[in-house]
Amino acid sequence: MSNINLESLTSQMKVMADMASGQLNSTSTLPKAGEPDFESALKKAVLAVNETQNVAQAKVQSFSTGQSNMTLEEVMVDLQKANLSFQTMIAVRNRLVDAYKEVTNLQV
Known part of the structure; x- marks a missing residue:
């Protein structure tokens, strides 16, 4: 995941935390149109973790059977x-x- 996506995801999480605590201030902004939304950023992150694990497992299997020349x-x-x-x-x-639990426990 690129640095820009991480920054966007971090800013979205900050806005959500501020909203949950009732402290939304002028420095917190909602994502602009064209920026990746939270769902797509999270999905990309999970897919990247899955791919990393699949690659590592394939390399382990290849190394253990002697089919590759990697160290x-x-x-x-x-x-x-x-x-x-x-x-x-x-x-x-x-x-x-934790954030979800905090939001569900808010008094309206």
Whole structure:
């Protein structure tokens, strides 16, 4: 995911958090037309994590059967990248669940 998409996603999450806490201020803005929305950004992130894990698994399988000439270090680096991206996705999911719970508990 590119840096621009991460910044857009971060700003959207900030706006949602401000709305949830009732502190929407003038520095928080809703996404403009043409910018990726939250759903598409989240979907792209999940697909990127899935692809990273699939690539790492394919490299492990290829290395273990001796079908490629890559080194163990390359395989380990790809496994660590896949693990890190998965852990990041889990952390984002946990934050989204917490934000959802906070929004549902708001007094109207």
